[in-house]
Amino acid sequence: MRTYTIALAGNPNTGKSTLFNALTGLKQHTDNWSGKTVSLASGYYEYKNSRFRFIDLPGTYSLFSNSADEEVARDYIVFEKPDVTLLVLDSTALERSLNLALQVLEMTDRVIVCLNLMDEAKKKGIKVDAGKLAQKLGVPVIPISARNNEGLDTLSEQLLLMCTGSIRTTPYRMKYNERLEEEIAKLETELKLIVGDEYPARWLAIRFLDGDRKLIDTLKQKLAASDRGGMIYGAAKALGSTNR
Structure with a gap:
């Protein structure tokens, strides 16, 4: 039986x-992620003869590494590369979610x-067109009510x-002004x-341009761990191009 990892x-x-x-029911435990x-x-x-391993990432409003929770959630998605990132949105407050x-969607296609x-949204008279949202976002969108076990088979x-x-x-990717897009493309x-x-690479370029030092340090560590020492210099050189 093959095991797939879902974040x-x-x-x-x-x-x-x-x-x-x-x-997961009672089939769960707590992991200490190395270095965190x-x-x-x-x-x-x-x-269906497959096994899903779910990782419950910390709840966050962004992934800009402004807190330990944001850093852990971001690094897991990017560097651990789960088979799927399951993004749970609040149907009653979609704009915030x-x-x-x-x-x-900038970080992974999966x-x-x-x-x-969805049960709460219905009570409040909120209608969400999951099909249209899926078209806009470019990924599957599944309506559910977890506490009522509705939609879980789908x-x-x-x-x-x-x-x-x-x-x-x-996946939908944000487009920025022409000058910034040129800088992103070069980096x-x-x-x-x-x-x-x-x-x-595109997401990394955006974060490098934003001066995300924590991400840069983590990337250097990952490259060093994979014995690509020469690429550490390349990463530093790429970063240097953002400080012109």
Whole structure:
């Protein structure tokens, strides 16, 4: 039985942990992620002869590494490369939730959006067109109510299809002004030579341009750990191009 890793991401109070508990039940425990002070809950769920290992990332409103929780969630998605990042959104407050969604879509193609709290949205008279949202975001969007166990079979099927390569996504990516896009493209090209397809070069370029020192240090450590010492210099050189 093959095991796939699913990272659960979302804002606080979106029902992310409720979904985690609904899927994993008692088959869960807490992991201490190497080098981090934040513990991550993990659990298992079996579906159609496959096993999903869920990692419940800290609830955050952004992934700009302004806190330990944000740094852990961001680094797990980028550097641990889960088979799917399951993004749990609050159907009653989509505008707030979509800020995080757009950041995650910059980081990975392997995303499924989960519209949780659909029962609450219905009570409040809020209608969400999941199909249209999926078209806009370029990834599957699944409406659910985790606490009522509604939509979980559909969600499980979509997870399996994405894990096995049966679903291809075209995630929405933010476009910036012409000058900034030129800078991103130049730095992305340099970083692509260093990281290849291992890490998201465009997203790294954006964060480098924003001066994200924590991310730069983490990337250098990752490159050193993989015995690509010469590429550390390349990363520093790429960073230097952002400080002109």
